[in-house]
Amino acid sequence: MADPRFSRLGNGGQDLMNALMPFILPFLLGFSTLETLLRHTRIPGRMFLSAVLAIPAGLSLLSLMIFLAHCLHAPSAHSITWVLAAAGLTAAMVIFLKDLPVEYLSKARGASRSVPAPGFWHHDVEKWPDRLFVQALVAGSFLLLIFAAADFLDYYWKNATLNIWGGWDSRFMWHLKARFLYRDPAEWRGMFSPLVSWENQDYPLMLPGILSWGWLWMAQEAPAWPALVSLSFYISLTGLFFWYFTFYHSAGSGALSAFFLLTLPHLRFWAGAFYADLPFAFFCAAATVLLMAALRHKDAVLFILSGLFAGFAVWTKNEGLLFFAALTALALPLWLRQPGPQLKSAAAYFAAALIPLAAFFAVKIFLAGKTTYLFASKSPADYVRLFTDWDKIYFLGAAFLAFKRSAGWQGLWYLFAASLIFYPLMRTQKRRLPYGWLPLALVLMMEAGYGAAYLITPVEIHQHLTTSLTRLLLHSGILALLFIFETFSVPGKRNILPVEKEDAACSVS
């Protein structure tokens, strides 16, 4: 008789598009939750944003549910997961559908306060021939986007079929953790055993939870699922850039930023390795963009979403803690400057981040037997010695520059250097939106943090750099691209935010 533990490995899965089915529930869960939260905000392109963020948000919520189910009662974890998912979806859909007729079908649409998009072709010119010139450029950028999307999909499916098990970390760590969650929940704590040789016991479990969800839905360990998860995050990241620059700047900027992302060789490569770095970069970008939007619109709901996505970043990778600290450190002075309503925003931000942070620390403190070197104890004297090793600091600076000159960045860091020069000039424009410097500050803080981590690493530095630096630069690189387009994009024809005038109207207090 076949061992029932392994019968799921090959029980068919012959249905058409079977591997796409596990996206349905996360999409519905994510979309209804986001739409419910966003419908009373004044954020432009609201439904597009909800659609772009829906799958990553839904998958992340399911990952947390799976972790919670395993903590509550491991032997019944699969059943508990189904109950939690069904309850979560039902609650989100009921709340979403409750106002549906008023919000979407009524002619008045009184409840909706979303700012209309500033015109699909919007730009800073109105008269012929300028208008024709700009419209031709926008049309050209959309053609480029279509070309890049087709080329990317051609690359991705070929790479996925030739490298279906992924790169080293995904194959031997992320997927292994997912198998512990999926195959026998009662034995899931085996992933924290010191016997497992490539384990990194204290790594957070966002990606394993997401992978486990797909396999649970399909009732088999479909090799396609990790590839499709990575693809979904790539599309969401591209969609996020497209949304942000189209609705806050101009359609051409949106299309060209998405075009740049789809052709970026390093991003394509690491997406095809199914590592957690792409989801992490996505969550960092989403949290940053939402924080910028929250500060501009002064809207507590957007702070909730920013905190939630920053929390998801923490639940994805250890580096998320650095990102969360940097994002919070940047937001804190802005909150403190205007106490009162802003304190409510701060509370919303922290409350939303609380659940993913709690899960992260539960793994670190209660489940993992040993922690990574970042959390290992060192004496103050050790740190002083490590942080004053000038030879190593100089070497690291040179290494960062050398890695950034790689052809795989497609000149991104040169553009970043140019944007550092041009940002002060460009921001003098009246129509320039505030808080565009946030991604720049995050890039600097994250790279400083990564540099500090390399200073204290016990791993041989050359090996550590060659195996990780490109991936780490991917996190800051996505934010750098955000800053580049923020600097150089043609601003909107009219202000989306007459910020000061809209303060009172935008607040959801």
Place this chain on the structure above:
Amino acid sequence: MKPKFSISPYSIISYVFYGTAVFLCFFYYRPVQLESHPALAWHLLRANPYAFVVPASGLGPARSLLPGKGAVSLITDEPFGKEPKWTRFLHDAENFLCPVVINKKPEEKIAVVFCSTPEIAEKRLKETGYAWQTRVSAASGTAVKIS
């Protein structure tokens, strides 16, 4: 009346940037060199598990003989850490046998044996202090600790 352009200098900087960004994308662009069969993409979307060979699936017959949990040792042609090929196999075996945990040292009561030839298997069993429990082929199976 002669048409008059009114694009601001700031916008000209933006258009120069757009042109530069597109130029860089094409300058660094390399056409897709990978070759794969479209049938595999179809299998991918259908989530067909038989389309791809599962790494370390050679351990399949031995796996059915193992307890469903706990730890076992793995005995291969060489001790782990010397030859990258076997280190990689160890990681693949961990994925394949999960949730059974593999101890890469020959310390557990039960061991999975997966060697290239019967001679090597016998030699490695002697070195590690195990004896055959069940053989699923001439050079693979399960073994018990005897010393």
